[in-house]
Amino acid sequence: LAILASCALAASVAERRTTWGASVSSPLLAMGLGMSLATCGVLPPVSSQYDLVWTLLMPLAVALTLLGVNVRDAASKAGPVLRAFVVAAVGSVLGAVVAFAVVGAGMGEHAWRLASCLCASYVGGSLNYAATAQALGLSGSAAGQAALAAGMAADNLAMAGFLAVIGAVPAAAPAAGGSSSPSP
Structure with missing residues (x-):
């Protein structure tokens, strides 16, 4: 789990601090880094930690993101979206x-x-x-x-x-x- 979190952190830092990171985007960098580490054998192909990410961390991230949404602004833009x-x-x-x-x-x-x-x-x-x-x-x-x-x-x-x-x-x-x- 620490390695996965490190991939996300490294991708986020690269996106904020480098021009190439900003042009690629944090999610793409994190996926690429994770896939590279799995290909090299650093990350296992199957792990219970991946289940933790899917079942706990991703829903938590969605909930935290939604807490930061301006509801009035979102409602006014909802039609076209x-x-x-x-x-x-x-x-x-x-x-x-x-x-x-x-x-x-x-x-x-x-x-x-x-x-x-x-x-x-x-x-x-x-x-x-x-x-x-x-x-x-x-x-x-x-x-x-x-x-x-x-x-x-x-x-x-x-x-x-x-x-x-x-x-x-x-x-x-x-x-x-x-x-x-x-x-x-």
């Missing part, structure tokens, strides 16, 4: 259904459970992945645990790429109020 969320959620569900129809047959007995977990993650985040896996009993067998770990790795890899692209968008976009064409 809610519409965008609904469109994205429907797109994620449709994408999961199509992906399952195309490749699900080759993914083994836990394919529908894994597709459900990935869809839940894309709609509502990593907590939804863990909650859906638990609700569907995915970790009840060795094959289910292997599918769960493979799905989590695929989810983290896809999200790392997605966050990198999203993080690069503001750097590539023209400044607000500015012109995208060079001045003479």
